[in-house]
Amino acid sequence: MSHKVHFLPDEKNHEATRLLPYVMAVMVYLSALALMGGMVLHKGFGAWTDTLSNKLTVQITEDDPEKRAAQVNEVTALLKATPGIVEVRRLDDQEIAQLLEPWLGAGNVTNDLPIPDILDVTMSQSLKVNLNAVQSMVAQISDNIHLDDHQQWLGRFLRLMDTVEYTALGILFLVVLATVCIVIFGTKASMAENRETIAIMHHLGAQDAMIARAYQDRFMKYGLKGGAFGLLLTYITLISLIYLSRDLAAGLVTIPEMPLQEGFILLIVPFFAALISMVTARITVMRDLGRMV
Amino acid sequence: MIHFENVGMRYGMESEVLKDISFNLKPGSLHFLTGPSGAGKTSLLKLMYLAHRPSRGKITMFHEDVVNTSRRDLPKFRRKIGVVFQDFRLLDHLTAVENVALPLRIAGGKGAEIEEHVEELLAWVGLKGRMKSRPPTLSGGEKQRVAIARAVIKRPDLLLADEPTGNVDPVIAKRIMHLFLELNKLGTTTVIATHDMELVKMVGADRMHLTDGKLQLIKAGESMPDMQEEDFDFSQYQSPTLNQDDYGPRPYDPVDADEGDRE
Secondary structure, three states, X not given: OOOOOOOOOOHHHOHHHOOHHHHHHHXXXXXXXXXXXXXXXXXXXXXXXXXXXXXXXXXXXXXXXXHHHHHHHHHHHHHHHOOOEEEEEEOOHHHHHHHHHHHHOOOOOOOOOOOOEEEEEEEOOOOOOOHHXXXXXXXXXXXXXXXXXXXXXXXXXXXXXXXXXXXXXXXXXXXXXXXXXXXXXXXXXXXXXXXXXXXXXXXXXXXXXXXXXXXXHHHHHHHHHHHHHHHHHHHHXXXXXXXXXXXXXXXXXXXXXXXXXXXXXXXXXXXXXXXXXXXXXXXXXXXXXXXXX | OEXXXXXXXXXXXXXXXXXXXXXXEOOOOEEEEEOOOOOOHHHHHHHHOOOOOOOEEEEEEOOEEOOXXXXXXXXXXXXXXXXXXXXXXXXXXXXXXXXXHHHHHHOOOOHHHHHHHHHHHHHHOOOHHHOOOOXXXXXXXXXXXXXXXXXXXXXXXXXXXXOOOOOOOHHHHHHHHHHHXXXXXXXXXXXXXXXXXXXXXXXXXXXXXEEXXXXXXXXXXXXXXXXXXXXXXXXXXXXXXXXXXXXXXXXXXXXXXXXXXXX
């Protein structure tokens, strides 16, 4: 790499690029939010699907309590004997009431409601259960026994999850693209502003790489300065969101937790912004100089 | 050192400003480049300091074809050339010292040694008290001296000067000419574009005379048969009266930052 020669005017006198660090701050802010949003949703959705993917819910809706108790015992025994099923647990009345309370309201789950018996079945992660066989065996016991492996709901949920994550990635890509365009415009404007200086440097024997280095160093600094400020804004926004979301959960939905580890990953965003600025500025300068005599 | 063969040059699609230029400058020679305004002196200098490519013809400098040389290789030639531009072309945001030090820094020179040599040279051209001044605060003559110091600081193999004494008083003009002559004695091929015929006669060097883009070579002491007095506007220029005993102190020993590049 060519050595460094100071020849550009000071940054504060550089009209073409003086505002660039602020633009970089906004770009880093937007990309860090998109990245964090993507990571939070991925982690939250992942936790939900992991919970449901090896679960099976069995509902016994028989009206006669005695018959229902017998069917519960029979199905439990059948499931426990099935290879690949790790645990079969009947939910007690209190657990069922807790599940219904968000929809019916606390204290409104009374004994006169036709509440079915529910079996929570945990399947092995490694051994696949033949659900069709289980379904047909259960159907022989009673028509009032229903199996739900959540696959229909999970399928839709996974599609939504993919869409949201790809949208976050798309936003990130667009922000990076916009950043590259802004750096190209900034570099070209700065080169136009300093055209005479660059011509003099050429006459004095400066190589293109030497001139490009001055620009790439400057734009790297813009990326770092703007990036640090943008990241600070991102953390302030995230902390505010965590604070506000505390009161929103209310048992209806589980708000995805703010992943601390992923929060640290955001620290690389300003460096990434600096790298993009630096490389873009260098390529722009080298291409433009290459068209000169 | 420099060989031009049937060189023509035009700007864009306009007619040629230089036509069939052929000459050969030997290493260590001194030439004046004369001619009326618009004759093509600056264009010829541009070709010589590699700021422009010819439209046709062949140019050899430092034993290499520079017409077909790639851009990547041009800096190594440019570092051997010192140029005094008519409009000075200093960097306004740098001080006089920083401007003069630029060729050394570009060539990879570092540290206080550069500054010491630069300050010595600036003092010698009479700018001791203006070293930290920036060009916008300097007078025309002071800017010209900074530009000259920048051109010679690296003791170039080829020195090209466009009206180098046009804006300075006779005493400084004498010093500058003395500096050029000293450099020339040390082996620097020198081409000085000027309107100042008194200066040309005084130094007594060979002359390259341009008229309407065509070049005539005139040996020292010879007069040009078809030269008209009205070709020159003497009123604008002060002529330094050169006297060998009146040169002033011997100039500095110029720094050579990239000895490896030199031939």
